[in-house]
Amino acid sequence: MSKTYYNSEDLKKFGNITEFQEEMGKKFFDYYGSVFEEGALTAREKSLIALAVSHAIQCPYCIDAYSSDTMEKGCTEEEMMEAVHVAGAIRGGASLVHGVQMMNKVKDLSM
Amino acid sequence: MSIAVKEKKQSLQFRGDDLANVKTQLKILNGKEVIQKELPRFQEKLKAIDIFPLKPTQVDIFQMNLGKMCNQVCAHCHVDAGPDRKEIMTKETMQVCLDILAQYDVSTIDMTGGAPEMNPNFRWFVEEASKLGKKFIDRCNLTIILANPKYHDLPHFFKEHNIEVVSSLPHYSSKKTDSQRGDGVFDKSIKALQMLNEVGYGIEGTGLPLNLVYNPSGAFLPGSQETLEKQFKHKLRKDFGIEFNNLYAITNIPISRFLEYLLQSGNYEGYMEKLVDAYNPAAAQNVMCRNTLSISWDGYIYDCDFNQMLDLKVNAKSKHIKDFDFDELSNRDIVLGQHCFGCTAGAGSSCGGEVA
Ligand code: SF4
Ligand code: SF4
Numbered sequence: 001m002s003k004t005y006y007n008s009e010d011l012k013k014f015g016n017i018t019e020f021q022e023e024m025g026k027k028f029f030d031y032y033g034s035v036f037e038e039g040a041l042t043a044r045e046k047s048l049i050a051l052a053v054s055h056a057i058q059c060p061y062c063i064d065a066y067s068s069d070t071m072e073k074g075c076t077e078e079e080m081m082e083a084v085h086v087a088g089a090i091r092g093g094a095s096l097v098h099g100v101q102m103m104n105k106v107k108d109l110s111m
Numbered sequence: 112m113s114i115a116v117k118e119k120k121q122s123l124q125f126r127g128d129d130l131a132n133v134k135t136q137l138k139i140l141n142g143k144e145v146i147q148k149e150l151p152r153f154q155e156k157l158k159a160i161d162i163f164p165l166k167p168t169q170v171d172i173f174q175m176n177l178g179k180m181c182n183q184v185c186a187h188c189h190v191d192a193g194p195d196r197k198e199i200m201t202k203e204t205m206q207v208c209l210d211i212l213a214q215y216d217v218s219t220i221d222m223t224g225g226a227p228e229m230n231p232n233f234r235w236f237v238e239e240a241s242k243l244g245k246k247f248i249d250r251c252n253l254t255i256i257l258a259n260p261k262y263h264d265l266p267h268f269f270k271e272h273n274i275e276v277v278s279s280l281p282h283y284s285s286k287k288t289d290s291q292r293g294d295g296v297f298d299k300s301i302k303a304l305q306m307l308n309e310v311g312y313g314i315e316g317t318g319l320p321l322n323l324v325y326n327p328s329g330a331f332l333p334g335s336q337e338t339l340e341k342q343f344k345h346k347l348r349k350d351f352g353i354e355f356n357n358l359y360a361i362t363n364i365p366i367s368r369f370l371e372y373l374l375q376s377g378n379y380e381g382y383m384e385k386l387v388d389a390y391n392p393a394a395a396q397n398v399m400c401r402n403t404l405s406i407s408w409d410g411y412i413y414d415c416d417f418n419q420m421l422d423l424k425v426n427a428k429s430k431h432i433k434d435f436d437f438d439e440l441s442n443r444d445i446v447l448g449q450h451c452f453g454c455t456a457g458a459g460s461s462c463g464g465e466v467a
Contacts, residue, residue, distance in 0.1 A: 012388075044338055072327070072334035074342055076284045 011061045044073045048083045056087040120184060123368060125195040130371050133422045139374070140365065140449045146380045150387050153451045160392045164444035165401070170437065172219045172403040174416060174462070175200070175208060177227040177236075179408065182258045185292045187326065187369040189420055192225040199225075200408040202232045207432045208406060209239055215437050221403075221462065223250040223416060228265060241272040248275045250324075250462075253303040254296055266310045275320045276312055277359070277462075278304070281328050283346040291328040304353045313355040321354075324464075326361045330378035332385060332456055333360035336465045359464030362386075364417050364453035386452040394459025397466035400445045406432060414445045416462075421450065 018025030036046050047069045054062035070080050123131040130136060139145050157163035178199030181192035212220060220240055227233055227249060241247060249269060256265045269276055278300075282288045285297035292300075304321075308314060313321030323343065327333050340358035347353040363369045365382060373379040400414040404425075410432045413419035427443040429436040459466035 038338075042338065043335065044342065068331050069334075071329065071331045074282065074325070074334060074339050076282075076287065 006060050008060075008064060011064055014061070044070075044075065047073050048075060048079060051080060052083040052087040055084045056091055122179075122184065122191045122193040122195055123371060124191055125193065128371070130367070130374075131191065133420075136366055136370060137421060137448065139370065139379075145374070146383060150383060150449070151390075153449055153455075154447050156390055156392070156455075157395060157447070160395065162396065165398075165447060166444065167441055168401045170215075170402065170404055170441050171217060172221055172399075173208070173212060173217045174221040174223060174403055174405045175205075176223050176225070176405065176407050176416060176419060177230040177233065178225045180229045181225040181252065182229065182255055183226070183252055183293055183296065185368070186372055187291055187328075187363050189364055189367045189369060189417060190225060191367045191420070196225065198408045199230050200232075200410075202235065204408070204410045204432070205232055205236045205239075207410065207435075209236075209243075211432060211435050212240065212243055212245065217245070219246040219248065221248040221250070223462075226252055226255045228255050228262060234268065237268070237272050237274070241274075246275065247273065248277055250277050250279075253278045253280070253300040254292075256303040256306060257299050263306075266307045266312065269307075270310050270312070270319060275322070276307060277322045277324060278307075279324045279326070280304070280343075281326055283343055283350070287328045291326075301351050301353065304347075304355070305351065308352075308354055313353070315354075320356045322357045322359060323355050324359050324361055326363055330373060330376065330382045330385075332389060333362055333460070336360035336458065357464070359462075360458075360460070361462070361464060362453050362456055362460035364450050366417060366450050367420055383449070383452070386456045389456035390452060391455055391457060391459060391467055393467040394455040394457070397459060397461075398451070398454045399461035399463070399466070400454075403462075404440060412440065414443075417450060417453075418446055421448070423448070 015029070018029075036043060036050075039046075041049075047066060050062065051066040051070050054066050067080070070083075154163050157165055176190070179190055179192045179196035180194065180199055181188075181190075181196070182194060184193040220243075222236075224230070228251065230236075237247075251265070251269075256262050279292070280288065280300055281291045288297040288300065289295065304313075307321055310319070311317035312319045325333060325336075325339055325343065333339065336358060339360055343358050344355070347355070365373055365379070365386070370379070373382050400418070403415060405413040405416050405419050407413065407419050411419075412425045412427075412430055412432060412435070413423065414425060418424075423446045424430045425440065425443055426446050427436070427439050428434065429439055454460050454466075
């Protein structure tokens with residue numbers, strides 16, 4: 001085992017998950033490949049969404065991969081940071097909207 | 112950490128940098144000085160698909176490097192060009208090239224540099240070469256058109272001689288372009304593109320091709336050429352009213368000033384691994400050295416402009432244009448090295464963009 005839970009070198013070994021379960025791993029990677037192809041959304045748009053989601057789920061591997069991928073697709077730094085703000089806004093909003101629940105409870109319990 | 116490639120004011124050679132010595136570069140690229148772990152060798156990759164030794168398919172493009180002098184000092188320049196470089200092709204050397212071109216069935220003349228237009232005999236050469244009726248390309252850095260009033264008429268001059276213009280524009284954002292090519296380069300490039308559009312370059316129906324070159328401003332690979340082209344077309348039209356024909360996505364080859372950047376930024380190992388991991392056998396079949404000869408300012412013959420900058424002369428008896436032997440050169444073994452992985456990553460890379 002490595003001394004830290006995360007090791008950037010492990011990202012390159014992602015494909016090796018098929019070693020322990022080939023069928024499911026293969027299906028996942030095929031699916032993954034299809035998801036990121038040009039479609040109704042461009043591959044570029046999908047990459048920016050992936051970058052935003054990576055930040056929402058705080059996955060260091062995904063942040064590494066999709067920072068490079070968005071750059072390769074010609075995205076600007078402003079576009080990339082705006083995508084991260086979208087993740088931030090949704091995460092912040094998701095907490096704050098629960099404030100309504102808190103307010104409901106407070107109102108229920110108050111005289 | 113900045114992803115930007117920092118502008119350098121002078122060439123490696125002028126700064127007396129160790130990397131100006133090609134032996135130092137080759138040692139880094141092919142030895143174990145910087146990367147201790149074993150990376151696959153390029154020639155082993157070609158052996159695996161039965162194309163080693165690599166042979167030309169047909170010598171069809173004659174790429175002439177008219178000199179290392181340039182008005183810019185781009186941070187990624189594989190030529191180590193700049194205003195402080197004085198090496199330029201003489202008229203006599205150009206004449207020998209013209210004689211060769213007249214004699215052999217080579218379809219394309221591709222002029223590069225440095226800034227080829229800075230060669231004092233550039234216009235004379237164009238006048239003479241355009242009589243040969245071949246496809247004629249000028250790799251123009253755009254800013255040269257505005258660098259001095261004597262260059263302002265270049266768009267007209269190109270048009271008059273039916274020259275195809277291929278120009279570098281690393282990005283449609285000024286920040287990315289300037290980080291690679293120097294402060295203010297973006298604005299001047301936009302102005303130059305508008306001047307080229309004005310005389311008809313890049314405009315549908317004029318038959319005057321204006322193609323752009325995209326190369327990444329940092330240690331990453333270019334994405335899909337088609338996607339980038341769409342994005343460039345949309346942005347340049349919307350923001351500046353600029354039209355162009357094709358976008359060529361080109362991978363930065365890890366030599367010269369780009370190698371310097373990779374080493375200084377700690378990206379060298381990661382970049383080489385990226386190139387090796389992205390190796391594509393289909394791209395290997397179509398590398399540009401298979402249909403190109405590259406001529407240096409002093410008349411030596413190379414497999415490509417990159418080998419030229421590493422001083423890896425052709426593996427043939429005719430190493431100089433004065434001993435030009437078309438048949439021998441058409442059958443030579445192409446000289447390869449680890450830098451060649453730059454031509455075979457992903458969709459591949461050549462002076463005309465993707466190859467696979
Ligand atoms: S990349 Fe082109 S424009 Fe930039 S310094 Fe080199 S030769 Fe000049
Ligand atoms: S670097 Fe030159 S010799 Fe090597 S593959 Fe590319 S074009 Fe061919």
